[in-house]
Amino acid sequence: MDAVAVIGGGLAGLALAAGLDPRRFRVTVHERREELPPVETSLAMWPEAQQALDALGILPAVRAAGSRFGGMALMDGAGTPFFRTQAPGVIGVSRADLLSLLAAAVPDSVARAYGQVRTLPDAGLVVGADGVHSRVRRAVWGNRCRARLSPYVALRGVIAEPVTPGTGGEYWGRGQLFGITPASQGRTYWYASYRSDQGPDGIAVDEALAITRARFAGSSAVIGSVLAAATSAQTLAQRIWTAPPLRRYAREGAVLVGDAAHAMMPNLGRGACEALIDAVTLAELLNSRPLPDALQAYSRRRWLRSQGLRVASSAMARLALAERAQPLRDGLLRLAGWGR
Structure with missing residues (x-):
């Protein structure tokens, strides 16, 4: 059997371990911690990602655990729609549920090793599934391929209340955006982003929430109600990092998947799907x-x-978070909406 060391037990690492033929590969998944993420977030599963989940045999369970997206809108900061659209076939599923379902799909023959990986294991193939700060990428591709810090902070969280009809979608203000989507069990997943010098490490969630509430104070009342219900215990606050452009994802004895290969701005909602x-x-x-x-x-x-999506997500971030160009952006979006 060929030995495969998968560094990272997130979505990409577990999906790979679940998909590899146990008759051919002796697989070990290395993960820093055994427990699931303490703060729940929601992921949009587009049709291509659902095909991948179907290949692993867990799509029915993901559909049962998730919720279908309904009509969504792109709005200005006050909540006036530029246009509304449908998201047919898109499923929202919690990251914790998806991780649990992927873990259950991993064969019993796959070994688990917990703790920080300081040196790469001796294996026929080392898979970097260890995220934007990938140790595998730095060790094999070199330190010039370290993650790149963006000027933006992202907050994400879940509140118990359901999405108010007609309010789901993204709100684009001046240099800031806010998103509201359905989450499992009738809850609401929300996210916010804006330019910030917080962090980059160890951002205090209470402080980040206070800054976010102040920034969005003049925005739609729906945003205010969501942020009022948000708690620090159910909120993540992180600076956004991206992976540098790579010419290839594989070298002799090593390969990258997911954010280790192409971590991108989150504005297209495709990172988990591509992983x-x-x-x-x-x-x-x-x-x-x-x-x-x-x-x-x-x-x-x-x-x-994936590199095309990485470039497109950066372009979308610049558009969504435009500051001086915000009036022009909004005018063009209104024209586009009237043409529908």
Whole structure:
């Protein structure tokens, strides 16, 4: 059997471990901590990601645990819609539920190792599924490929109240955005982003929430009610980091998946989806081809799409968080909305 060391037990790492053929690979998943994330967040599963989940045999369970998106809107900061649209087939699922379902799909033959990985394991293949600050990427691709700090902070959380009909979607203000989407069990998932010098490490959630409430005080009353219900115990506050552009995702004996390969701005809502597609694509290729051929094919298949989305997400972030250009942006969006 070929030994595969998967560094990172998040979405991409678990999906890969679930997809690899246990008759061919001896897999060990290395993860820093055993428990699930303490703060719940929600993920949008687009149709391509659902195909990946179907290949792992857990799509029915994800659909049962999640909630379907209904009509969504893009609005200005006051809540006046630029336009409304539908999101047919998109499922919202909590990260904790998805991690649990992926973990249950991992064969019993897969070994688990907990604790920080300081040196890369001795294995036929080392998989970097360890996020934007990937140790595998730095060790194999070099320190020039360290993560890049964006000027933006992101807050995310869940409140118990359901989404008020007609209020779901994104609110684009001047240099700030706010999002509201359905979460499982009738709750609401919210997120906010704006330019900030908080952090980059160890951001105090209470302080970040206070700053966010002050920043959005003149925005839609819906935003105010969501932030009033938000608690620090159910909120994440982080600076946004991105991965540098890479020319390929595989080198001899090492390969990157998910955020380790192409961590992007969150404005397209595609990071988790692309991580799952990476993992299932890589598993299918490793199961059916010799290792060198599989790694080359994986890099060719996934590079153009994921790097294109990385660039597009950065462009979307600049548009959504525009400051001086905000009046022009809003005018153009209103024109686009009237044409629908």
